[in-house]
Amino acid sequence: MTSFGSPPPNTTSPSPSPPMTKKQKSNPELNNTCSTAPAATALPSSCGTLGRHLARRLAQIGVRDVFSVPGDFNLTLLDHLIAEPELNLVGCCNELNAGYAADGYARANGVGACVVTFTVGGLSVLNAIAGAYSENLPVICVVGGPNSNDYGTNRILHHSIGLPDFSQELQCFQTITCAQAVVNNLEDAHELIDTAISTALKESKPVYISISCNLPGIPHPTFARDPVPYFLAPKLSNQLGLEAAVEATADFLNKAVKPVLVAGPKLRVAKAQKAFVELADACGYPIAVMPSAKGLVPEHHPHFIGTYWGAVSTSYCGEIVESADAYVFVGPIFNDYSSVGYSLLIKKEKSVMVQPKRVTIGNGPSLGWVFMADFLTALAKKLKKNNTAYENYRRIFVPPGIALKRENNEPLRVNILFKYIQVSEEM
Numbered sequence: 001m002t003s004f005g006s007p008p009p010n011t012t013s014p015s016p017s018p019p020m021t022k023k024q025k026s027n028p029e030l031n032n033t034c035s036t037a038p039a040a041t042a043l044p045s046s047c048g049t050l051g052r053h054l055a056r057r058l059a060q061i062g063v064r065d066v067f068s069v070p071g072d073f074n075l076t077l078l079d080h081l082i083a084e085p086e087l088n089l090v091g092c093c094n095e096l097n098a099g100y101a102a103d104g105y106a107r108a109n110g111v112g113a114c115v116v117t118f119t120v121g122g123l124s125v126l127n128a129i130a131g132a133y134s135e136n137l138p139v140i141c142v143v144g145g146p147n148s149n150d151y152g153t154n155r156i157l158h159h160s161i162g163l164p165d166f167s168q169e170l171q172c173f174q175t176i177t178c179a180q181a182v183v184n185n186l187e188d189a190h191e192l193i194d195t196a197i198s199t200a201l202k203e204s205k206p207v208y209i210s211i212s213c214n215l216p217g218i219p220h221p222t223f224a225r226d227p228v229p230y231f232l233a234p235k236l237s238n239q240l241g242l243e244a245a246v247e248a249t250a251d252f253l254n255k256a257v258k259p260v261l262v263a264g265p266k267l268r269v270a271k272a273q274k275a276f277v278e279l280a281d282a283c284g285y286p287i288a289v290m291p292s293a294k295g296l297v298p299e300h301h302p303h304f305i306g307t308y309w310g311a312v313s314t315s316y317c318g319e320i321v322e323s324a325d326a327y328v329f330v331g332p333i334f335n336d337y338s339s340v341g342y343s344l345l346i347k348k349e350k351s352v353m354v355q356p357k358r359v360t361i362g363n364g365p366s367l368g369w370v371f372m373a374d375f376l377t378a379l380a381k382k383l384k385k386n387n388t389a390y391e392n393y394r395r396i397f398v399p400p401g402i403a404l405k406r407e408n409n410e411p412l413r414v415n416i417l418f419k420y421i422q423v424s425e426e427m
Helices: 022-026 049-059 075-083 094-107 126-134 168-174 189-203 240-253 272-285 317-322 372-380 386-396 414-426
Strands: 066-067 089-090 112-117 139-145 181-182 207-212 259-263 287-289 304-307 326-330 351-355 358-361 366-368
Touching: 049 075, 049 189, 066 075, 066 094, 075 089, 075 112, 075 139, 094 112, 094 126, 126 139, 126 168, 139 189, 168 181, 168 207, 181 189, 189 207, 240 326, 240 351, 240 358, 240 366, 240 372, 259 272, 259 317, 259 372, 272 372, 287 317, 304 317, 317 386, 351 372
Parallel strands: 066 089, 066 112, 112 139, 139 207, 181 207, 259 287, 259 326, 287 304, 326 351
Antiparallel strands: 351 358, 358 366
């Protein structure tokens, strides 16, 4: 590993560093380190640095706001993020706030980022990153790490838990992120950073990147040019599997009398919201959402009937879903919360379960490597229009606080009849 020396006498470092080598004495730039001194007002015009590379990468993938809590291990890195004109650094009161802000930003914009300091900051942001992992959100969590010279020295650093082992933070992040990168050497920094960010985008999960505090401002040949924009290979369904899944599902649903559609939270990770609405428009089925999918389906859709949540569903929504003879659950998660203690009156043999990469029809076939958006788009072209279940919903639905009326020559509907029966009883 390349060795990077201690800072000049007029700056301070989070930890002492070994004496400078001859190479370092002849090249003062190698002595850049994290500092508690005031941040410089301007950065060198040379852009071939790790800090510049990370800033450009975040801008390229669509991040515009980076949520941060400054600390002496990340100050130099933050200077480079501030210098990037396409990024806005948002200071937060604490790391948990920064993490949850990045979580919300990823929900709204597709990817989020936060920057905290070594261990004391990293451990504070854990709960938010764990939440992003459970919700399938790509959040880039960047932590300012120890000076690269301090690795392997058996030194105890401040902001740590009092041991000379710097891996406690990394160990905590390993179970709640899909990739981890510890950058303490400029030779492979470019590869580690790019691999971590691309993995977050491909897996739609958070990643952890630790960057030694003395590295962001040091020029290196691998950062000599702006990063080439990512090209992530598109995920393509197995065509034979897709055709088989669509054919089996269409045959199953077209035989049903009153099928329904229910949206689940995995619609977001599969990027299939638009395909879901296209399917709903084409088939005429009533559409409901699971509680954790609120906001993923437009509730102003003409066939929207509410939130399906078992015994505590929106009025009349539960009755329509559970009385259907076929239901299509798109991206569901059935846990104790969404199933009201596993009390849903749903039968497997009547269901089509559509997950981000798999479709299962009743007790029959289960076909993998069939991507949700591809499946929904293809299925919309095969289904016969059937609004029977929605008409059933309209017959029983009573809007709260609105007196129902029967138009001239209109058939008497059950909900209007019940409304007058209730009025008569009250009288």
